[in-house]
Amino acid sequence: MNNTSTLNRRHFFKLLGSGIAVAVVLPGWMIAPKETADGPTDLASWIHIGENGKVTIFTGKVEVGQNIRTSLAQVVAEELRVSVETIHMIMGDTDLTPYDRGTFGSLTTPTMSPILRKAAAATRELLIEMAAEKWKVAANELSAEEGKIWHKKSGKSADFASLVNGKQLLRTLREEEPVTPSENWKIIGKNVHKINGKDFVTGRHVYTSDMSLPGMYYGKILRPGAWNSTLVAADTREAEAMPGVWVVKDGNFVGVVATSPDLANQALSTLKAEWKTPAQTSHREIFTHLSEKAESGGGRSKNESGSVIQGMTEADIRQKQIYQLHYIAHAPLEPRAALAQWEGDKLTVWTGTQRPFGVRTELAQLFQIAEEKIRVIMPDTGSGYGGKHSGEAALEAARLAKMTGKPVKIVWTREEEFTWAYFRPAGVMEVSAGIKKDGTLTAWEFHNYNSGGSGIRPLYNIPHQLTEYHPSESPLRQGSYRALASTANHFARESQIDELARSIFMDPLKFRLKNLSDERLLAVIKAVAEKFGWEGKELPANHGKGIACGFDKGGYVATCAEVSVNPVSGQLSVLRIVQAFECGAIINPEHLHSQVEGAIVQGLGGALFEAIQFEEGRILNPFFSGYRVPRFSDIPPIEIVLLDRRDLPSAGAGETPIVGVAPAIGNAIRDAAGIRLMTLPLVPDGVVKRDE
Amino acid sequence: MELHINNQTYDVSLKAGQSLLSALRDELHLTGSKYGCGEGQCGACTVLLDGIPMRSCIYPALSAAGRKITTIEGLAKDDQLHPVQQAFLEKEALQCGYCTSGMIMSAVALLKKNPAPSRQEIITFMNGNICRCGTYNRIVDAITLASTKLNGKDHE
Numbered sequence: 001m002n003n004t005s006t007l008n009r010r011h012f013f014k015l016l017g018s019g020i021a022v023a024v025v026l027p028g029w030m031i032a033p034k035e036t037a038d039g040p041t042d043l044a045s046w047i048h049i050g051e052n053g054k055v056t057i058f059t060g061k062v063e064v065g066q067n068i069r070t071s072l073a074q075v076v077a078e079e080l081r082v083s084v085e086t087i088h089m090i091m092g093d094t095d096l097t098p099y100d101r102g103t104f105g106s107l108t109t110p111t112m113s114p115i116l117r118k119a120a121a122a123t124r125e126l127l128i129e130m131a132a133e134k135w136k137v138a139a140n141e142l143s144a145e146e147g148k149i150w151h152k153k154s155g156k157s158a159d160f161a162s163l164v165n166g167k168q169l170l171r172t173l174r175e176e177e178p179v180t181p182s183e184n185w186k187i188i189g190k191n192v193h194k195i196n197g198k199d200f201v202t203g204r205h206v207y208t209s210d211m212s213l214p215g216m217y218y219g220k221i222l223r224p225g226a227w228n229s230t231l232v233a234a235d236t237r238e239a240e241a242m243p244g245v246w247v248v249k250d251g252n253f254v255g256v257v258a259t260s261p262d263l264a265n266q267a268l269s270t271l272k273a274e275w276k277t278p279a280q281t282s283h284r285e286i287f288t289h290l291s292e293k294a295e296s297g298g299g300r301s302k303n304e305s306g307s308v309i310q311g312m313t314e315a316d317i318r319q320k321q322i323y324q325l326h327y328i329a330h331a332p333l334e335p336r337a338a339l340a341q342w343e344g345d346k347l348t349v350w351t352g353t354q355r356p357f358g359v360r361t362e363l364a365q366l367f368q369i370a371e372e373k374i375r376v377i378m379p380d381t382g383s384g385y386g387g388k389h390s391g392e393a394a395l396e397a398a399r400l401a402k403m404t405g406k407p408v409k410i411v412w413t414r415e416e417e418f419t420w421a422y423f424r425p426a427g428v429m430e431v432s433a434g435i436k437k438d439g440t441l442t443a444w445e446f447h448n449y450n451s452g453g454s455g456i457r458p459l460y461n462i463p464h465q466l467t468e469y470h471p472s473e474s475p476l477r478q479g480s481y482r483a484l485a486s487t488a489n490h491f492a493r494e495s496q497i498d499e500l501a502r503s504i505f506m507d508p509l510k511f512r513l514k515n516l517s518d519e520r521l522l523a524v525i526k527a528v529a530e531k532f533g534w535e536g537k538e539l540p541a542n543h544g545k546g547i548a549c550g551f552d553k554g555g556y557v558a559t560c561a562e563v564s565v566n567p568v569s570g571q572l573s574v575l576r577i578v579q580a581f582e583c584g585a586i587i588n589p590e591h592l593h594s595q596v597e598g599a600i601v602q603g604l605g606g607a608l609f610e611a612i613q614f615e616e617g618r619i620l621n622p623f624f625s626g627y628r629v630p631r632f633s634d635i636p637p638i639e640i641v642l643l644d645r646r647d648l649p650s651a652g653a654g655e656t657p658i659v660g661v662a663p664a665i666g667n668a669i670r671d672a673a674g675i676r677l678m679t680l681p682l683v684p685d686g687v688v689k690r691d692e
Numbered sequence: 693m694e695l696h697i698n699n700q701t702y703d704v705s706l707k708a709g710q711s712l713l714s715a716l717r718d719e720l721h722l723t724g725s726k727y728g729c730g731e732g733q734c735g736a737c738t739v740l741l742d743g744i745p746m747r748s749c750i751y752p753a754l755s756a757a758g759r760k761i762t763t764i765e766g767l768a769k770d771d772q773l774h775p776v777q778q779a780f781l782e783k784e785a786l787q788c789g790y791c792t793s794g795m796i797m798s799a800v801a802l803l804k805k806n807p808a809p810s811r812q813e814i815i816t817f818m819n820g821n822i823c824r825c826g827t828y829n830r831i832v833d834a835i836t837l838a839s840t841k842l843n844g845k846d847h848e
Contacts, residue, residue: 414729414730601828
């Protein structure tokens with residue numbers, strides 16, 4: 001048994017108290033450099049079995065509704081040969097869990113899940129070795145089943161607790177651990193219900209916004225009138241005179257703290273402030289702005305093969321088109337919230353964030369204190385969708401708590417969440433393409449301005465191609481989002497592919513099949529076409545069908561949509577969405593289905609009507625009454641085909657299933673009404689109109 | 693001021709203009725009802741007043757005095773889940789769970805009014821509740837399942 005450093009060992013056992021028996025520690029090589037570029041590399045996940053036999057898993061990943069609490073527990077339960085219910089998961093607590101860069105990029109399933117799986121297999125083998133030693137038998141005569149180690153020959157068995165028996169052991173993970181082959185899986189690949197589901201349906205689960213501490217106060221922040229404003233003057237005298245109210249001022253930062261939320265709101269409303277705001281771009285000029293302000297010189301994520309000029313020369317038909325998309329908001333139903341408490345120089349913050357360790361760094365920088373003095377805890381949170389990578393509320397609560405010496409809770413209003421969080425970037429995509437008369441793609445040139453480079457490279461066989469992402473100057477604060485730019489890039493690419501097929505009167509499905517050879521992508525396309533009934537489907541008048549496909553983050557997706565467009569009013573109805581998805585071996589089919597379904601529904605919002613309107617740094621629609629999100633009545637029948645590839649490692653599924661929705665619907669509108677829509681959202685008023 | 697919540701009487705001092713949601717969450721620490729928008733648009737704060745679903749974030753707490761208030765905390769009896777709660781678990785009709793309390797309360801009100809709603813009736817009744825995770829079709833399935841179970845029980 002290899003020991004890791006004594007410091008880590010001591011730290012680990014100290015944290016977990018007495019009775020710790022087995023810990024599995026990772027060597028540095030296990031962890032992808034990307035995951036730990038700015039963190040320690042020796043401890044990435046821990047499994048431990050207590051004297052009472054209880055299995056505890058520690059991971060820095062966090063739960064925001066994607067159900068990794070369940071899927072990670074399944075993987076561990078499989079390898080330890082215990083039931084899922086016996087597993088206790090500790091997630092996203094910077095004092096208890098190993099460093100983790102964050103829960104994003106569909107990385108939990110491809111990176112954390114295999115680590116925990118190997119760690120669990122190693123723990124199982126360790127328990128077997130302990131039993132072999134105890135019974136003086138060969139380890140290969142022993143097996144683990146139903147939470148016990150068995151010696152079938154003699155009929156002996158021992159539960160984990162009796163083997164552990166107060167010993168403190170550490171074991172370093174090896175590159176090869178005896179993980180269970182997929183044909184023997186009993187828990188992986190099965191539908192296990194959300195493991196703490198009962199807490200949610202009874203209202204017992206405590207989100208950050210539900211928390212309270214004895215003597216806790218409530219904070220509110222004075223917000224500027226607009227983005228990029230600077231505070232000229234603030235009159236806080238009235239609030240300062242209110243009993244039970246404290247005012248905190250620090251440059252542009254002005255906040256109030258009060259003994260109740262209502263009092264805090266009341267105090268906030270008495271503040272009088274003057275702000276200076278520079279002239280800023282509005283949503284009406286955004287696309288010109290992004291194109292003009294793009295970084296000069298070469299783009300990023302540039303990929304070039306062959307010569308586009310030559311490819312265009314070889315082409316019989318050439319097309320050039322510009323696509324664009326507006327900023328949208330994540331609008332997680334739980335707005336940002338944090339509760340901060342100082343005990344001497346030690347700070348504890350509970351907050352809903354996808355990056356608890358990142359928030360700890362933000363806090364350490366703000367207060368100029370060591371990260372060890374800060375503990376960030378992430379209770380299972382009311383969603384994120386890439387929108388909660390940052391720690392705004394945590395920083396605000398910690399500042400107010402420090403200045404008042406009391407625990408302070410901050411819960412953002414919906415308007416604050418819509419205004420002061422960050423947005424999925426707007427973008428402009430320029431596509432030029434060339435094909436031969438028989439439908440063979442010869443040239444592809446694709447530029448994305450501002451929205452990003454993910455999913456930008458086509459999987460089509462194109463001998464001459466150039467793809468490039470050009471960062472630009474965003475008038476609004478922008479950041480991550482479910483699949484981020486992959487939606488924009490797939491929308492532009494798959495719309496253009498559709499137009500190219502139409503230019504030679506070729507069926508868009510056949511056009512794709514002709515120009516693709518990636519077997520996994522072809523498999524989802526064929527699966528979706530079959531389920532949808534693409535071939536020979538007779539549609540009523542004013543109905544249309546559309547198809548789109550793509551790949552990102554290890555997942556392959558193909559989507560079909562059927563729509564109708566009223567020939568008089570232009571009113572659009574999405575009648576049906578069918579999607580096939582493949583991301584390797586499926587860990588939990590029902591939860592995967594739910595992720596795919598959720599991505600399609602969220603994708604519908606961005607495809608059809610979601611858009612942030614802004615002017616002079618002000619968000620004009622920061623409410624659910626002004627920013628339309630999908631509701632029950634917007635959801636068409638959704639049919640999902642999941643392809644299970646047990647021979648392949650599992651990839652994440654939270655993001656890629658969103659990318660096909662917009663282009664499939666856009667292509668179906670083109671089919672129904674003869675109109676190509678090139679801007680997302682496609683129908684902000686529900687009506688199909690030609691782009692101006 | 694007395695509030696009758698989940699068959700218990702709470703003595704609470706309410707301020708003029710205080711919302712019922714604020715009274716529940718901040719005064720009584722019944723945090724199962726959620727704040728989602730503060731304008732009655734998302735339904736996360738839904739509670740029942742004499743069996744009628746109300747958006748507690750815009751409903752004055754003072755007006756709730758003397759009425760029978762039911763929140764998500766009052767739905768399960770002695771840890772026995774309400775059939776709607778059970779159906780949400782069975783159909784996996786939640787992801788992050790933040791909308792779930794409001795969804796379940798609205799669904800309970802619907803089934804009280806209409807024990808066997810059609811799919812379209814469910815959609816129409818529930819349309820004021822937002823699920824950002826997009827589990828809408830699952831919620832419709834869960835309500836249909838709960839309806840079947842409740843009606844089965846009625847005939848016993």
